[in-house]
Amino acid sequence: MLTLGSCDGGVPATSVPCTAPVREPPTARRGDVEGLRAVAVLLVVTYHVWLGRVSGGVDVFLLVSAFFLTGGLVRRLDAGERVSVARHWLRVFHRLVPTAGVVVAATVLAGVVLLPAVRWRGLLVDAVGSMTYTENWVLALRAVDYYAADKGSASPLQHMWSLSLQGQAFLLWPVLLVALAALARRTGWLTVRGLAGLGLGAVALTSFAWAVHSTATRQAFAYFDGAARVWELALGGLLALVVHRVQVPAAVAVPLGWLGAAGLVSCGLLLDVTGTFPGWAALWPLLSASAIILAGTAPGRWGVGRVLATSPLVTLGGISYALYLVHWPVLVLWLATSGRERAGMLDGAVVVVASLALAWLLSRAVERPVRALPWLRDAPWRSAGLVLGTAAAVATVSVAGIVRLDGQARRGAELSAGAEVPGYPGARAVHEGLQVAAVAPEDRLPAVTALRREWASLPGPCRGDWSDARLGSACTQLEPAGTPTASVVVVGDSHAEQWLAAVRPIAEEHGWRVVALLEGGCSFGAASTRTGGCADFNLAATAYLRQRPVDLVVTVSTAAHPTTTGERLVPGYAEVVRELTMHGVPVVGLRDNPRFTYAVAACVLENGDRDCSPRVAQKLAPSSPADALVGVDGFTSIDLTDLICPEGVCVPSVGNVWVYLDDNHLTRSFGATLSSALSDRLMAAGAWPEPDPGPPVVAGHLGVAGGPGGQVRR
Structure with a gap:
């Protein structure tokens, strides 16, 4: 088990004296950032349902997730707490996997009933990718056109790519930060926070350079490529490391925050992002979100943070995970069954309302109860069994379906x-x-x-x-x-x-x-x-x-x-x-x-x-x-x-x-x-590519140049 020793009462990692940790106000439950998460999911849903464009909301999700994840871990590590990577993983996936498992299983069942058989295998492959947090790589290798006009022909689980990428980050981030903290304590060169900043900065620069290059050369792959997206997470982590040190004057914070909000909302409208994400263009929504978060550090009654921290948006932020999970399957299955290429105003509104209702129900019936059950929360082995059992059950049934379909497909192999x-x-x-x-x-x-x-x-x-x-x-x-x-x-x-x-x-x-x-x-x-x-x-x-x-x-x-x-x-x-x-x-x-x-x-x-x-x-x-x-x-x-x-x-x-x-x-x-x-x-036609094919033979029904019965053309 990878852990970092405590400097206050615990077993020190080395004999190097511990640097006093920097104390700052907690960022884990900032109401304005919860509201920002709500705005991001509303942008994603709105753009998917009515506009058929990329909003930048998913990129904000990645940044905010890394903001919370990095801020929480670095505060604990900087304070000398003992951090168990395995327990951290368990807490995170205990919250994520059961809800995702319910949505993926329900989507597969609905897809088998509502979608033509030609789409079943792809749906099952996506189910396996979703439950193993590899869906972004499944789609990258498939080179899916994320900007396809006809969303009804898209996979109902295609949206799971971003959650897969987040899951990979949730696995990588604590390992990276604990390792950097251990290095900082062992060498004494820099504080935990300082070395974490250098590490995340290097990750951000390397990934961003790759994102710009791969977007220019093979954008369809780059869109789902984790290596081309990790810079967005690293940017959120860097923001968490510096936000407590930035004192934005109220006179600056108000316009900065509203400018960020305007940039975030308008990104997909003003930018033709088709073919440009996750390269330079992705800076637009990410810098806009960063401006909102930085502006929220300054008090003020006219700031955008006051609006974002209102109860409706904070509540919506609380069900944003469930809403993201359900909105895309609802939309795709509706379009597939209705024969439409894109939702109109009325049926689109029905899709949004239905998605909100399902998200609320999912959050109340699955996400919150599973998270709060003491017999799961207080027993790591039970929690691990729930996480692994849910993922394994859905993935195993999906694999069994793939095997059966492939058996039928072998009829045509010869x-x-x-x-x-x-x-x-x-x-x-x-x-x-x-x-x-x-x-x-x-x-x-x-x-x-x-x-x-x-x-x-x-x-x-x-x-x-x-x-x-x-x-x-x-x-x-x-x-x-x-x-x-x-x-x-x-x-x-x-x-x-x-x-x-x-x-x-x-x-x-x-x-x-x-x-x-x-x-x-x-x-x-x-x-x-x-x-x-x-x-x-x-x-x-x-x-x-x-x-x-x-x-x-x-x-x-x-x-x-x-x-x-x-x-x-x-x-x-x-x-x-x-x-x-x-x-x-x-x-x-x-x-x-x-x-x-x-x-x-x-x-x-x-x-x-x-x-x-x-x-x-x-x-x-x-x-x-x-x-x-x-x-x-x-x-x-x-x-x-x-x-x-x-x-x-x-x-x-x-x-x-x-x-x-x-x-x-x-x-x-x-x-x-x-x-x-x-x-x-x-x-x-005399086009046979052998050294000596003999004289051309002209038949009466060749279909050459002019179609059936046409004359040979050379």
């Missing part, structure tokens, strides 16, 4: 690997004219519970001469067992990535090396038509293709629109095609697939196939925009729309295989069933 499964021919039913008996939606492959894992990929990172430091993890590779017969590179965004499912079986059959250069949200085109990281990626990818012996480049040439027939050539695509072909690099451009405004499989489960099957004439342009590149020597345009939308109808499944994993990406399983058709059309 199909997604490129094997032929009787009764499930997918696109081959159209390409080869096969007759197949239709099955019910719940019997189609892959299992709807596994759709979100139906992304195509290659087995490992690029290596040897095929790796490139400029592309890093964006470059992956499939190497054949023997000497490669050809080297094929698939390049672009997620719509290029999905075609790996069709390319890979061909490569494995014919001994190709396949390299994928992929950057999410960044289609392949001339770098001059892109900005930021996307421009860098396209510049590096183009140079990569010119500098290596590439036999064929596979790209997506067009971009479909989800609501109109406004399909267009990918911006800058013509320029990059001409640049590559001019240097002798052959390029195949695959026409984009239709896109939708709804998750296709979920639509079928709720409404049936007919209501989820628009005609292709409603989704794509009358002819492929890639026709504009007809005549460019070395370029081949291939259109497989006739297999994705047979007989002109974009059906949700073809040959008993789900076509889409979401609203716009093909499943890996369906893509694998496209491989034979893609192989035939590459050969027919």
